Amino acid sequence: MAKILTLKEAINEYVNDGAVISMEGFTHLIPFAAGHEIIRQRKKNLTLIRMTPDLIYDQLIGAGCASKLIFSWGGNPGVGSLHRFREAIQVGWPVPLKIEEHGHADMASRYQAGASGLPFAVLRGYIGSDLPKFNSNIKSVVCPFTGEKLAATPAINPDVTIIHAQKADKKGNILIQGIVGVQKEAVLAAKVAIVTVEEIVEELDAPINACILPHWVVTAICHVPGGAHPSYAHGYYERDNVFCQNWDAIGRDRMKFQSWIEKHIYGTADFNEFKKSLEGEV
């Protein structure tokens, strides 16, 4: 049965320096509060996995928490570039960042393989692409039935997967609604799963085919309302597009970035204080 912990306790207990961490949410339900807590606890040398690094990994990379990034698309959706991500790759600031780059179809398949207990993923992928030349984890297999050559990549099995969801019930069953992304696979592939939620309710009262993660596949649940901000939680709040646009100027400039992290992350005790620190700021 999942434990109900504070986010501080969960990150402290399960996210160790050097660990392989996946934080998923496909533009929806991105676990920002958990990302902030990792920065606040000054975790180091993490391998970060995520299909779309987004602002959450821009912050973690810029704060020096990561030594390796495994990803398939690194941008600020609808806005432009991730400047901390770019600077880490282009000039190694604040610490060198190794990258392992895949495509979306592949990353999704790798999580599926991980969740299925299989050693590798197979897909009709990367035909004519240069990516396999620069990523030794993209190999190929020959289909034993047809002889077709297909792409093969290793399963993803993170030490810890962290996601954000709408609801948990008292037992720790999790309900995810709207764009469900790859979160189910990322949780089932991981050794430890931490889920932050908008609310903890008596009964989920979910439709019969809803996306449910039963309590016995979840390690810890943290009640963090608003914890996906500035991404959105379907049915709760919308994406904060203004924040995402303003991030461009903050992320572009080392000094601005550092003072933002100093004030809003290191300077706050938890996500509630973080939210208060944003009040009055555009």
Added chain:
Amino acid sequence: MSENYTPNEMMTVTASRCLQNGDVCFVGIGLPSAASNLARLTHAPEVVLIYESGTIGAKPHVLPLSIGDGELAETADTVVSVPEIFRYWLQGGRVKVGFLGAAQIDKFANINTTVIGSYDRPKVRLPGAGGAPEIASSAEEVWIILKQSLRTFVSKLDFTTSAGHMTGGDSREKSGARGKGPTRVITDMGILEPDPETKELVLTHIHPGVNLEDVKKATGWELKVSRVLKVTDVPTAYELEVLRQLNSSTALKHGTVVTGD
């Protein structure tokens, strides 16, 4: 005839006209999304728009800022997981048109969205592949929409992210890729289509008022021009009205204009 329009509007309207009612289109964010939704709101109301976030049959009222905006889910016929969208729907061969943007293309319509400069020491690190490599090799056909300039139409790609016609001729056919590959490149200057034999892009349409010499100057290789170069029809007043209404309601919703620029 219609009033004045911008090159960007000309490009978006031209691209939207390529879609037919009922087409199943896997839509990239930015320009492809703008053109596809314009088609849906004008001549192709039954077009099926699939976004890689897993939304099938999305009918957004404003253009999405991200590929996973909530409105895509709310207006979709169904929302599936990301593994499912790439496996059953894309690689399963259920997509007619893969509609992509690009940072750079070459004369065989191969696409770069990864780096400018070398991979290990990039001059500019771009976002990367996303869903594009498998869209490019799984859809029945691929359309690419981008602004034409020496920066975007290059003689040699710094990196091939997604395959077009590879090295030309029958190289794509032999590669194991599905579908016809890129059948159209739509730009702010005209439309290019691959030669049936060599697969090299040929300028087949030029937008009204655009000078052919300027198109050649905006192309990083010696541009081939069709012997029957057609002039694209100007946007109708109705198309422009719908596009501008879409852009202004988008700006109102997001506080920005989503054109993919």
